[in-house]
Amino acid sequence: MRIVLDAMGTDNAPGVDVEGAVRAARAFGQEIILVGRESDIRAELARHDTAGLPLSVVHAGQVIEMREHPSQAVRAKPDSSMVVGMRLLREGKANAFVSAGNSGGVLAAALASAGRVGRIPGVKRPALSTVFPTLQGTSLLLDIGANTDCKPEWLVQFALMGSIYAQRVLGIARPRVGLLANGEEETKGNASVQAAHEALRRMTLNFVGNVEAKDLLQGAADVVVSDGFVGNVAIKTAEGVASMLFTLLRSEIKARPLSALGGMLAKPSFRAVAKRLDYREYGGAPLLGVNGVVIIAHGRSDALAIENAVKVAIGAVEKDLVETIRQDMADTVTVLEGPSRMLSGAAAGISDDDGAPST
């Protein structure tokens, strides 16, 4: 198995990315192809003991930055690490692509670049997902930003793909699938969510209905489905609140001598909580629906996070994620064709599309 790693992805690229690749090559024994500025990558590799490790380098002279407009960037930079890396995946020279870069850029590279792998047949829109910690373990949330103004059948497909990923790759026997909504009742949500709810109830998925945002972190579902706008707001609010709380606690604890002592004594507990919430432990999450294993890691990833993202990619390849989705999509196309017509009626006013990405 060969995993392509975008060496220019993280905020501290390529140092962190290369170190993560070295760790992953050592830990998992699979070949890692580092894509990016070759001289920079070689310089970083020289800082590690890489003797005997299955590491190779493919040069790509351009870099897509976090702040760039995704589809414009992939068009303007055909020699970027993202486009070159994706091409290796398309040409079958690698089994998976991992990047901690601009997630919209990865999506655009997968769908609209010179190296595009395209969509799995039958998939209307690929979805960005994320794994987030809950009181019970972790859950998968999708979409978190690839698609706004989602049609009901896109949401239904997100549910299917998320369920397949949770079952095959995360090893959850019968994943509970929920729809993010502003209330548990099936009358809640916007028009699109309500229509998707209706369709999901008639399918064989383990659909647990609507999940309120306050129950997200209680682990109310293993897979939580939402519009990319709403999913993005949920995940970014969660990050913002966690960061605010730690900031407030730190300043209030420092402000009182006894509390400061208490804070020092309780430090291992704070660390345990921070570790529990640490995205680095989870590594990466899939871009579901594209015709290849594509794993996106957090831009602030460190070497451990990159190593874990590679691990996620290896798991997805071993469990034949793409082929499983392809088969399930084929099986459910007939199921969806019916609801799809019904849904278009139910969510009247949501205009038709050509399957092009909204990014």
Added chain:
Amino acid sequence: MRIVLDAMGTDNAPGVDVEGAVRAARAFGQEIILVGRESDIRAELARHDTAGLPLSVVHAGQVIEMREHPSQAVRAKPDSSMVVGMRLLREGKANAFVSAGNSGGVLAAALASAGRVGRIPGVKRPALSTVFPTLQGTSLLLDIGANTDCKPEWLVQFALMGSIYAQRVLGIARPRVGLLANGEEETKGNASVQAAHEALRRMTLNFVGNVEAKDLLQGAADVVVSDGFVGNVAIKTAEGVASMLFTLLRSEIKARPLSALGGMLAKPSFRAVAKRLDYREYGGAPLLGVNGVVIIAHGRSDALAIENAVKVAIGAVEKDLVETIRQDMADTVTVLEGPSRMLSGAAAGISDDDGAPST
């Protein structure tokens, strides 16, 4: 001035609501009319020293519960405290209505009950708002659940009304108004948010553009505008994360003897943070756009929260909130008529409406 208080509103009604009314009557000297089951209210009043306090009781035999469907409930219960209380407002027997009950019910009572006050002329949809704590102080978020699938002009009106409230009642000289979106760039958000962005840029509001969810709690804007579905997800995610973090910290601190000691020493700091995040301090938030001062408090309110909600109502009456919105709406109708046509084009596919509430 007379304030009607729904005595059956909180989760611990009428005890907490009546105690809050007694505190408010004592603190502010304005008359409080308690509406609800008279015998229950009198029994609660008897537990306090109310001699000389401007408190009166109006009987209403029915109660709208938290779990009831709002518009069905107000139709089925014309003698509920919400409907009877709202009628006192409509008939000019009171200057404001305060309730900690089912917020959808309050909205339905304001718009579609026998006691309805209706909308301020020109207002397309009233919005539920909430005051939330930020690192810089507090911000107002609206809509948080009254309207899903919002048209761009509704969002523009939410921005206007929120700005007026922040300026007049919260005393912020030139409130910064932002649109909640999945990115700062004006190309972010769904079709409706993008069209509203375009319109808001051309208005005289202090519009600061899109606000990402992660910056909400940094205090990136004084007034944050969103679709009621998205706003609900943001606020409920925030509540869920805060609750999860405190749960995790408590269990991790208890699990280690030294940490447990540290946790005891640091308790005042934890309390300070909890107080900072406590909705009870903020009391209540307005239902903006209805033709009367209507303040909604949290269902879990205690007596302090109810007292503060009454204080908010008094401030809104003193600052002539409704009349100010009425005038500004009249002034901006011409401004909106233009964008409104343009907007309908920009957000093609969002069907027209008759101004009826979505609840």
